[in-house]
Amino acid sequence: xxxxxxxxxxxxxxxxxxxxxxxxxxxxxxxxxxxxxxxxxxxxxxxxxxxxxxxxxxxxxxxxxxxxxxxxxxxxxxxxxxxxxxxxxxxxxxxxxxxxxxxxxxxxxxxxxxxxxxxxxxxxxxxxxxx
Amino acid sequence: xxxxxxxxxxxxxxxxxxxxxxxxxxxxxxxxxxxxxxxxxxxxxxxxxxxxxxxxxxxxxxxxxxxxxxxxxxxxxxxxxxxxxxxxxxxxxxxxxxxxxxxxxxxxxxxxxxxxxxxxxxxxxxxxxxxxx
Numbered sequence: 001x002x003x004x005x006x007x008x009x010x011x012x013x014x015x016x017x018x019x020x021x022x023x024x025x026x027x028x029x030x031x032x033x034x035x036x037x038x039x040x041x042x043x044x045x046x047x048x049x050x051x052x053x054x055x056x057x058x059x060x061x062x063x064x065x066x067x068x069x070x071x072x073x074x075x076x077x078x079x080x081x082x083x084x085x086x087x088x089x090x091x092x093x094x095x096x097x098x099x100x101x102x103x104x105x106x107x108x109x110x111x112x113x114x115x116x117x118x119x120x121x122x123x124x125x126x127x128x129x130x131x
Numbered sequence: 132x133x134x135x136x137x138x139x140x141x142x143x144x145x146x147x148x149x150x151x152x153x154x155x156x157x158x159x160x161x162x163x164x165x166x167x168x169x170x171x172x173x174x175x176x177x178x179x180x181x182x183x184x185x186x187x188x189x190x191x192x193x194x195x196x197x198x199x200x201x202x203x204x205x206x207x208x209x210x211x212x213x214x215x216x217x218x219x220x221x222x223x224x225x226x227x228x229x230x231x232x233x234x235x236x237x238x239x240x241x242x243x244x245x246x247x248x249x250x251x252x253x254x255x256x257x258x259x260x261x262x263x264x
Contacts, residue, residue, distance in 0.1 A: 029214035036207055044215055046177040046242035075166030078227060082160035082175050109177030109242015 024085035028064075028111075039097070039115040045087045046109035053111060055104045062102070063090045064111060158216045159195075159244075161224070167256065169249035170226060177242035178215075184244065188232040193248070196221035228254050 028043040045053070045066045052067035066087045093099070096117050103114040159174040174195065176184070184197040201217030204210055230248040237246045 029216070031202075031213050031215050032211040033202075033204060034209040034211060035205070039211075042178075042215065044175075044177040044242070046175040048241060050241070075164040075171065077162065078165050078170075079161070079163040081156065082162060108179070108239075109175075 023068075024083060025088050026083075026085050027089045028087045030089065037117055039113075039117070041091075041113040041115065043087070043089065043111045043113075044109065045106075045111055047084060048087060048106070048109065048111075050106055053104075053106050055102070055111075055113065057093070057099050057102060060093055060095075061090050062093045062113075062115075064088065064113070066111070157222060158199075158220050159222070161195075161222070163224075163226075165227065169230060169247065170228070172224070172246040172248060174244045174246075175242065176239070176244050179242075181239040181244075184237075184239075186235075186237060186246070188230060188235050188248070190232075191226045191229045192223060193226055193230075193246075194221065194223045195244075230254075 028045050030044075031040075031042045033040045043064055045064075047068045048066035049068065052065075054065045056063045056065070064087070068084050068086060093115065097115045098118045101116045105112045105114075159176045159179075161172055161174045164171040164173075172193065176197070176199075179197055179199050184195070186196075187194045196219070198219035199215075199217050226248065229251050231251045234249045235246065237244060239245075
């Protein structure tokens with residue numbers, strides 16, 4: 001059986017709409033783990049507004065996008081280690097994924113995607129007819 | 132060839148992050164704002180159990196510690212990517228003014244910890260009336 005490269009890689013040329021706003025878009029850090037029957041992807045998107053978390057699957061490319069709530073605190077910035085912006089990242093998904101069954105959960109700034117594999121072609125027994 | 136293009140992508144991703152001002156130093160990344168009544172410290176702590184966070188304030192020093200648990204992979208699991216930071220952390224900050232430890236409030240929403248640090252009464256700016264004779 002030809003083994004397919006199951007690793008999900010970022011799409012080389014994700015087809016996407018350009019966004020017209022002035023805040024930046026960040027590529028979130030992810031963990032991808034493969035289990036027997038599924039892939040599990042976790043992405044850090046701290047501060048993302050649950051209403052804006054969007055997962056799209058189109059032509060083998062899985063795209064996650066999330067927007068950030070506008071910060072409520074005002075005042076002078078004294079120290080800045082992170083900037084606020086949107087999150088976006090795309091992955092090429094192999095045919096072995098059952099796209100219909102992809103599940104997404106968002107909690108505490110972490111987006112968790114569960115991508116079940118399609119049922120593997122089971123080995124078939126062929127009966128030999130003896131004449 | 133595949134490795135090369137992957138490397139290229141990684142480089143692009145790193146540089147994209149750098150030019151966009153993404154902090155790649157300590158965890159968690161924090162921002163500090165000042166307003167008339169005090170300071171606001173925010174920290175990016177996605178996936179951290181708020182119960183595991185430990186914070187102490189004394190005078191003008193704030194210490195934040197906690198842990199983000201790394202899921203230990205099961206035997207039949209294959210890890211393809213591990214970019215998210217895991218483990219325990221402690222950061223200590225010297226604040227630009229003395230804050231009222233009694234009135235410090237912290238809130239954790241969508242992976243962001245927001246700490247309100249009011250100044251002590253003595254530290255607050257006072258309006259001084261200019262007398263004319």
